[in-house]
Amino acid sequence: MGTSELNLQALADYITAAFAEEDAVLRAARARMQQSGLPPINVSPSEGKLLQVLARLIGAQRILEIGTLGGYSAIWLARALPPEGKLVTLEIDCHHAEVARENLAQAGLGHKVEVRLGRAAETLRHMHAQGEPPFDLIFIDADKESYPEYFELCLPLLRRGGLLLADNALSPVMRDPQRTGGVARYNALAAARADLASIIVPMLRGEDRVDGLILSLKL
Numbered sequence: 001m002g003t004s005e006l007n008l009q010a011l012a013d014y015i016t017a018a019f020a021e022e023d024a025v026l027r028a029a030r031a032r033m034q035q036s037g038l039p040p041i042n043v044s045p046s047e048g049k050l051l052q053v054l055a056r057l058i059g060a061q062r063i064l065e066i067g068t069l070g071g072y073s074a075i076w077l078a079r080a081l082p083p084e085g086k087l088v089t090l091e092i093d094c095h096h097a098e099v100a101r102e103n104l105a106q107a108g109l110g111h112k113v114e115v116r117l118g119r120a121a122e123t124l125r126h127m128h129a130q131g132e133p134p135f136d137l138i139f140i141d142a143d144k145e146s147y148p149e150y151f152e153l154c155l156p157l158l159r160r161g162g163l164l165l166a167d168n169a170l171s172p173v174m175r176d177p178q179r180t181g182g183v184a185r186y187n188a189l190a191a192a193r194a195d196l197a198s199i200i201v202p203m204l205r206g207e208d209r210v211d212g213l214i215l216s217l218k219l
């Protein structure tokens with residue numbers, strides 16, 4: 001049976017309609033991203049819902065995101081936080097950060113989310129130096145070549161029992177048979193660590209495209 005007969009689009013639509021329907025706030029956030037010229041490379045609604053369920057599963061109170069774009073995944077994640085919870089999200093592009101701040105304010109999440117502007121690797125090093133308290137969940141979704149560096153920089157910032165997540169765990173890997181790209185090296189680093197329990201969850205992205213979310217539980 002060919003991929004087209006599997007009809008991945010229909011399965012993706014079913015999951016989204018049943019479990020991850022966007023509300024007006026999420027639709028407006030995507031509309032503002034589009035009006036502001038941001039690329040449509042946010043997580044899908046079903047991946048956003050998965051992030052949210054995972055954050056709730058571990059009772060996350062402090063979340064770190066690398067790669068904000070227009071704040072779409074940040075809205076899904078921040079909605080999992082308790083009243084005193086906090087999300088810090090790192091972004092290099094000041095226009096993206098501006099759109100994200102507006103989207104998060106419109107979502108009523110401005111008080112819970114801090115968008116930090118700058119190169120993520122530099123911000124992470126600054127966090128180490130400043131003794132940043134540990135995070136419960138870290139979601140990596142920025143420049144793919146830096147994933148191995150983010151892996152090393154993020155693990156010390158994650159509490160035991162915390163979740164390290166990274167988007168796009170499958171698409172570049174499948175395009176690169178040598179598996180030398182940043183995402184493939186990240187996956188190999190995670191797989192080799194005995195102090196992490198890791199797996200890639202394939203994600204249907206629509207138009208018959210498949211990508212993946214890699215999950216690593218810090219033991």
Ligand code: SAH
Pocket residue numbers: 041042043066067068069070071072073074090091092093096118119120121141142143146
């Ligand atoms: N998580 C977002 C999508 C992020 S797209 C969502 O699902 O809604 C990737 C983002 O990473 C872009 O906004 C890009 O500007 C940002 N980025 C790229 N390189 C970066 C770097 N070195 N440091 C911080 N952010 C970076």
Ligand code: DHB
Pocket residue numbers: 041042043141142167168
């Ligand atoms: C693309 C998708 C992503 O999830 C991402 O983080 C970066 C780029 C893309 O489809 O090009």
Ligand code: MG
Pocket residue numbers: 041042043141167168
């Ligand atoms: Mg992504």
